[in-house]
Amino acid sequence: MARQRVHMSAEEVAAFLAAKRRAIVGTRAPDGGPDGEPAALACAGGEVRFSVPRDGPTARNLRHDPRLVVSVEEFPSYAGIKGVAVHGRAVAVGDDGERTSFRVAAPRIESFDFAKMPR
Amino acid sequence: MAPRLETPAAEDFLRAHTRTFLLTLRPDGAPTCHPMVGLWRDGALWLNTYRKSAKVRNLTAEPRVACVVVTDDDEPRFRGVVLRGRAEVVPAPVAVAGGPDARAARPPGVSAEVTHRVRERLAEGKRVLIRIVPEAVRLVGEHG
Numbered sequence: 733m734a735r736q737r738v739h740m741s742a743e744e745v746a747a748f749l750a751a752k753r754r755a756i757v758g759t760r761a762p763d764g765g766p767d768g769e770p771a772a773l774a775c776a777g778g779e780v781r782f783s784v785p786r787d788g789p790t791a792r793n794l795r796h797d798p799r800l801v802v803s804v805e806e807f808p809s810y811a812g813i814k815g816v817a818v819h820g821r822a823v824a825v826g827d828d829g830e831r832t833s834f835r836v837a838a839p840r841i842e843s844f845d846f847a848k849m850p851r
Numbered sequence: 852m853a854p855r856l857e858t859p860a861a862e863d864f865l866r867a868h869t870r871t872f873l874l875t876l877r878p879d880g881a882p883t884c885h886p887m888v889g890l891w892r893d894g895a896l897w898l899n900t901y902r903k904s905a906k907v908r909n910l911t912a913e914p915r916v917a918c919v920v921v922t923d924d925d926e927p928r929f930r931g932v933v934l935r936g937r938a939e940v941v942p943a944p945v946a947v948a949g950g951p952d953a954r955a956a957r958p959p960g961v962s963a964e965v966t967h968r969v970r971e972r973l974a975e976g977k978r979v980l981i982r983i984v985p986e987a988v989r990l991v992g993e994h995g
Contacts, residue, residue, distance in 0.1 A: 754929065756872040756884060756919050756921070758872075758874040758882035758883065758884045758917070759882055760876065760880065760881070760882050761935075764915070765876075765913075765915030765916070765917065765935060766874040766875060766876050766882045766915065766916060766917045766935075767874065767882075767917050767933075767935065768872060768874045768882075768884070768917045768918070768919040768933055769919070769933065769991060770919065770921065770929070770931055770991055770992060797880075799880075799881040799882065800882060801874075801881075801882050801883050801884045803872055803884035803886060805872075805886040806924065807870060807886070807923070807924070808924070809962075810962060810965050813886075815886055817883070817884055819881065819883070
């Protein structure tokens, strides 16, 4: 697919992420295989931040390997699919005893907006 | 007869939901995510994609994958199921002969036109089916 033609602009990505409260975070488990978990998303000021249960698989996995992907997708209909994936490294920024918060360092962003698909 | 998952709630959830985030490992070992449609049939999750896609390349090199299947945006309670297991690429003619007609299913939100195009590309061999038999299953979110 000609991905570059369906990219969102940096402004569109920032607005899309700022409006979302949930993401799927992909990590690598200590057994070497990939793992995933829904996370609470909070993006602002150009930073991607999320929190997960401190004793859950994502927080555990990130202690072994900080590489991650944060995926957000909107699927109102096939033609309306929009999505952003943020690849990078997790840095723990807080822990309230129940949940650990992370920010994504060195983010690389991929995006797609099917409404921009030529038809 | 299809094996039952140990968690009946997970199986009920998977029958009713198709929104799937597939996690694979890239050649450098970093995780990546592919939002897709997943259909639960006969003890396995079935996905459908281009044979030459990055996800097929990734899971051919490293068949261990995870899938997070979640509720749609308009459902009031957010719930999901996380599966971990091994992925296998199944050419469409084999899958069709094998029974579960993943080609015939039309997930919610996908038009008849798109479904028709997908079936044509499966028949041509441009698309393939991915079958994932879970080895570990867990519930996430607000299950009752």
